[in-house]
Amino acid sequence: MTNDTPKAPRLDSTLSKGLRILDMLTATQGGKSVTEISKELELTKSNAFRLLQTLSTLGFVRQRENKQYVATLKTWQIGRRVVENLNLREAAATQMRMLSQETSDTVYLAVAEGLSVVYIDKVESQQPIRSWNPIGGAAPIHCVSTGKAIIAADYTFWRERLRGNLTRYTDRTITNLAALDADVARIQACGYATDTGEFRERVLGFGAAIRLPNGAPIGAIGISMPDVNLPANGEASYGEMVRRAAEEIMAQVAET
Template sequence: MNNTLIKGLQVVELLAHADRPQPLTHIANRLGMAKSNVHRLLQALTELRYVIRDEATGGYNASIKMWELGSAVLQKLDLRRIAEPRMNTLMEDSGESVHLSVLDHDEVVYVHKIESLNPVRAYTQIGGRVPVYCVATGKAMLAFQSEPFIGRVAERLQRYTDATITVPRRLQLEIDKIRRQGYAVNRGEWRDSVYGVAAPIVDGSGHVIAALGLSGPANRFKPARIKVFSEQVIAAASEISADLGGGSGTQMLGQITHYMIARKR
């Protein structure tokens, strides 16, 4: 692989996730690179408009071009395009914010979001990442991954709130429950007092490729409401799956179960 390209991308990723301009020395130290090498990379990235230099501090920021590229990619995602009408309907029916997520290694990536009409606060952002076992959309996808994958996740459980699952056995019990009922619940496991309900989305082969979820404050996610939300989320996820060629309703869950059994053999 091209080392210069790899190092350049590492610089871009660091700046994209930073919340303030980053000094040259800090970038070099974080990435374990020589300052002279980082300086050359920053010059090239600045010329290409991927990076801008903050004149006040002398630090570097990722430019708006990164957002433009990301938006262009998102616009081309069939999943996002197909899901959006169902997401709008789900938001209107539930009154809660709706998320569309995909799995990237052991993290959830939010690829689309429909904000509630009366949000309390912004809990997530498009492009944001969260450990897969901490949120409803993540658990809805995790439950239908291979056992070796689940095992690797279980070995690296970390606590983020008092409700975070940190015991492998408890995670397995949660996964078993999700497989039985077809949806996942987050009870403040990533952010205190932020709850969620989600269901998996499958393609025509029965693969779980994404998850659809609702999130909001804990006081609006009482047991009776969670039951209603689960039915709404499953229905919406089923419709998206059908649009992707993955069947609908109990057929969708049957496909997932069949796929899981086949993978264990």
């Protein structure tokens, strides 16, 4: 009798440990010491140090003057190339223009980088009063609609990474996991995220995640505006707009 069950692939232990360190550092604000890394990942201190030296030599990690290690922008550069290879900006272009025409407000295309979102494309607002972030600009992932949409699309991954990292920016910022749990449940139920002035006071946002066919989020599309620009009862309609736009973009990505 034969066993046709495929064997799990053998993992290179050194590579997997190095990637775990890199994953930790990209999700950490302020850096980690060798001792913290070795303890949290259950590595010996000497092993953690050797791996950090290798990552530093390859340009993925650098050591600050306080002896803590942080991830460099090389990880973001690689991620950006992956996004570009997926033609995400090209796939999103039509829907971004459509959202701009329907709302006259700023439309962003964003991807996750560490505990932030980075704006990789935008359509400028046509309004006299507008919100503004440059292409290449960043915002805390837990405070803006595009970031919250990405979080909700893969909450198992993000929840522990955000523990202790929910920094307050306004009196509306979500700063504890219980409140984040509730907000994520709402996002997952309706299909879009909202920013009620959580990063910048009186700046609102509506965002929806863009996923690969396997469900993994690769970015988000969103509308951002000063609160004076939101029409009466506009939250539901704007949320539905970004949700439908994200679905159209996902169909485009699936074809590439």
